[in-house]
Amino acid sequence: MKDAIKIGLAGAGTVGGGVIKILAKEIGFFRNKLQLPLELTKIATLDPQRLKDFPTGKAEILSDGLEIASAPDIDIVIELIGGTTAAKEIVLKAIENEKHVITANKKLIAEHGPEIFAAADKKNVSVYFEAAVGGGMPTIKTARESLIGNNTMSFYGIINGTCNYILTKMTEEGSNFNETLKNAQKLGYAEADPTLDIDGGDTGHKIAIMASLLFDGFVDYNKMQIEGIRNITCDDIKFAKELGYKIKLLGIAKKRAHDKSIDIRVNPVMLPENHILANVRDVFNAALFTGDAVGDIMLYGKGAGELPTASAVISDIVDVARNIISDNSKRIPMRTYSRENEITLKTSKEITSRFYLRFSVKDKPGVIGIIATTLGNHNVSISSIDQSERHDDDFVPIIFTTDEANEQDIKNAVAEIEKNSFIKATTQFIRIEDN
Amino acid sequence: MKDAIKIGLAGAGTVGGGVIKILAKEIGFFRNKLQLPLELTKIATLDPQRLKDFPTGKAEILSDGLEIASAPDIDIVIELIGGTTAAKEIVLKAIENEKHVITANKKLIAEHGPEIFAAADKKNVSVYFEAAVGGGMPTIKTARESLIGNNTMSFYGIINGTCNYILTKMTEEGSNFNETLKNAQKLGYAEADPTLDIDGGDTGHKIAIMASLLFDGFVDYNKMQIEGIRNITCDDIKFAKELGYKIKLLGIAKKRAHDKSIDIRVNPVMLPENHILANVRDVFNAALFTGDAVGDIMLYGKGAGELPTASAVISDIVDVARNIISDNSKRIPMRTYSRENEITLKTSKEITSRFYLRFSVKDKPGVIGIIATTLGNHNVSISSIDQSERHDDDFVPIIFTTDEANEQDIKNAVAEIEKNSFIKATTQFIRIEDN
Numbered sequence: 001m002k003d004a005i006k007i008g009l010a011g012a013g014t015v016g017g018g019v020i021k022i023l024a025k026e027i028g029f030f031r032n033k034l035q036l037p038l039e040l041t042k043i044a045t046l047d048p049q050r051l052k053d054f055p056t057g058k059a060e061i062l063s064d065g066l067e068i069a070s071a072p073d074i075d076i077v078i079e080l081i082g083g084t085t086a087a088k089e090i091v092l093k094a095i096e097n098e099k100h101v102i103t104a105n106k107k108l109i110a111e112h113g114p115e116i117f118a119a120a121d122k123k124n125v126s127v128y129f130e131a132a133v134g135g136g137m138p139t140i141k142t143a144r145e146s147l148i149g150n151n152t153m154s155f156y157g158i159i160n161g162t163c164n165y166i167l168t169k170m171t172e173e174g175s176n177f178n179e180t181l182k183n184a185q186k187l188g189y190a191e192a193d194p195t196l197d198i199d200g201g202d203t204g205h206k207i208a209i210m211a212s213l214l215f216d217g218f219v220d221y222n223k224m225q226i227e228g229i230r231n232i233t234c235d236d237i238k239f240a241k242e243l244g245y246k247i248k249l250l251g252i253a254k255k256r257a258h259d260k261s262i263d264i265r266v267n268p269v270m271l272p273e274n275h276i277l278a279n280v281r282d283v284f285n286a287a288l289f290t291g292d293a294v295g296d297i298m299l300y301g302k303g304a305g306e307l308p309t310a311s312a313v314i315s316d317i318v319d320v321a322r323n324i325i326s327d328n329s330k331r332i333p334m335r336t337y338s339r340e341n342e343i344t345l346k347t348s349k350e351i352t353s354r355f356y357l358r359f360s361v362k363d364k365p366g367v368i369g370i371i372a373t374t375l376g377n378h379n380v381s382i383s384s385i386d387q388s389e390r391h392d393d394d395f396v397p398i399i400f401t402t403d404e405a406n407e408q409d410i411k412n413a414v415a416e417i418e419k420n421s422f423i424k425a426t427t428q429f430i431r432i433e434d435n
Numbered sequence: 436m437k438d439a440i441k442i443g444l445a446g447a448g449t450v451g452g453g454v455i456k457i458l459a460k461e462i463g464f465f466r467n468k469l470q471l472p473l474e475l476t477k478i479a480t481l482d483p484q485r486l487k488d489f490p491t492g493k494a495e496i497l498s499d500g501l502e503i504a505s506a507p508d509i510d511i512v513i514e515l516i517g518g519t520t521a522a523k524e525i526v527l528k529a530i531e532n533e534k535h536v537i538t539a540n541k542k543l544i545a546e547h548g549p550e551i552f553a554a555a556d557k558k559n560v561s562v563y564f565e566a567a568v569g570g571g572m573p574t575i576k577t578a579r580e581s582l583i584g585n586n587t588m589s590f591y592g593i594i595n596g597t598c599n600y601i602l603t604k605m606t607e608e609g610s611n612f613n614e615t616l617k618n619a620q621k622l623g624y625a626e627a628d629p630t631l632d633i634d635g636g637d638t639g640h641k642i643a644i645m646a647s648l649l650f651d652g653f654v655d656y657n658k659m660q661i662e663g664i665r666n667i668t669c670d671d672i673k674f675a676k677e678l679g680y681k682i683k684l685l686g687i688a689k690k691r692a693h694d695k696s697i698d699i700r701v702n703p704v705m706l707p708e709n710h711i712l713a714n715v716r717d718v719f720n721a722a723l724f725t726g727d728a729v730g731d732i733m734l735y736g737k738g739a740g741e742l743p744t745a746s747a748v749i750s751d752i753v754d755v756a757r758n759i760i761s762d763n764s765k766r767i768p769m770r771t772y773s774r775e776n777e778i779t780l781k782t783s784k785e786i787t788s789r790f791y792l793r794f795s796v797k798d799k800p801g802v803i804g805i806i807a808t809t810l811g812n813h814n815v816s817i818s819s820i821d822q823s824e825r826h827d828d829d830f831v832p833i834i835f836t837t838d839e840a841n842e843q844d845i846k847n848a849v850a851e852i853e854k855n856s857f858i859k860a861t862t863q864f865i866r867i868e869d870n
Contacts (some may be wrong), residue, residue: 022728026584034770135521148749295736295743301729301731308728309729312585326768333470340541
């Protein structure tokens, strides 16, 4: 047996701190029960003071993650710095030096995954990134291992805790977006700069990774349709409720049989209130996979936080260490993807869905007729209309839901309707996912 | 690269048929994308006629699973025969011949796991059994791999689809147990002999395996408290609903910090109706893990059926094949357990819970007083009492719910109360799990 499997940790922030704590606590279990002699050998951090209360044992504290990537005695490099500059440099340097790599960096994997995987392939080392999607839930492992015998039909993910928290509070307390965001920031559930969460970018990175793995090709994050929750109003949530729906921000990847392009995007959507994802509340995450063999499988859990995320990093460490210890310096072949094999995304012209449309109009005779006729002219068939007795200033909201319609047709119809002078504000449209 | 990884399949029933189908469909993907040259080389079945419409390719069809376990060219033996006689012989013979083993046999693993693991350890081969618990859900993988950095606090599983189907129908349609069971049998959701499902044995095998893995010791199935759903009445379901609970059959394993013994059992329990497990309906399964790092993680999916279960077997095949192909004939060290390290189960004297008690009494003055006083004498504190205006023949049901109480105290109190002549039928008691 190898005397020690030496781990270098680059980045000792929230998740890094959790990794240090769990390793210290479980090191005896790993050594005695699993025969894995793990050792936290080096830690790189810009803030060594922060580590003084952590059980870092005999680990050498450095300031530069690149030193860890180049240290001859390190077997596994854990990148928890974040971002795509230094992190990418460390990961590629570690691979070049034939070290296995573990990262929690969704942005890095989403944007530079193919380059990293290709480098790892050449050097025969593993890249693990369970913590990149869904925190402590085994989201990546399920895609790469458990569902390997399935052709994926769809993946729906509530994979941003901040957005789910805000939408839950807006739904249950009737508060508006800005007020709820401020509270979430006070409670530490939203960042000071919440852009990446609120506007869907974080969900976008995660769905790009999941779709790339599940559909065995590269999904270019920059080409995806990404829409956040900033424009969701209390009214929308109220009308959704009246119609029997809840609004959730979903990362969606779905393929119809025989289609060459895949519908991959981030959108707030309306889900029937008895849909299993509709009842995932607060900061919880959930990932619903549909495979041709397994049917529906859902994972549910905390998608963020010090220890849940560290739990995922630890499972990666043990996976890699199991591989090292079984006298095998070689990479275990894993489901991966390359840039050459880019997945074609469905465009608005190809995407169909049911839609919720909220028009803000000045009430006068004929308005509903004009809207309905214009929708019809664009091949949009109406499923329901609701104009309640309800007046905010001069505005009357009129709610249409449609049958399955082409997204581009909806956009064209709305653009034409908005030319009418009775339209008083931008029209809201939200997809309804009820099939 | 090895030319072929040769698979021998013993048993071609429902799940075996699914494995044959998925392997035939995905063989090109495994070879080209994962570099795993899988080959289904031999199939043993007592009913070769059944295979005539299956894509068995060039596989040799045999009648004796033991031949597969001894065949020199086979790398992986899949045991899907069931039972513990021939199946055990095949598995041990395969291990003796240094073949990796995959099985879906919960009874075999629950009752003979330690012997099998010890043999595999000696011969340095792997034993995988993802399909033994929770069908297509990655239940075993989550316990053995994803949660490896966690001390488990509890595992709650709805892991028998038949029982969950019956309880769902009784709850939603108000039908009684016998009638619902008969319908389930007609629909193929219950076996002709439903004993193992209905009386909790199947859930018992599964919870014994999960608890053994999660608590790193052997749980003796024969020592567990196992109770099924045969005695659950429409009345209990109705009263549960009035109290805000749903009744589910759970496999439970939970440990309090610093306790040496663990509470591991199978019981129908009342769950608060907003509990995440309370809303798992029909034949669906769910597994709720609570770990000290990860918090709550739930898996949800179909726990049985041809393709969902075969999906789990396929993931095992790919895991084992990945290990073989990375030039490594050795076993990857996995979380396992031995008979020497047996877990002490909590007894009735040590288990505490809240309880629902339904007494069937002849209504006369003083009855409630006698019951309440007797409960008090046995240290059982009452949380609620309900005696509705409701008379079935001469019987009046009186419902007590208790605060946290010792199970043995409850049993003693009930035995004493049942000595009174006003008691007209056996008292029902059901645990309430609401913390």
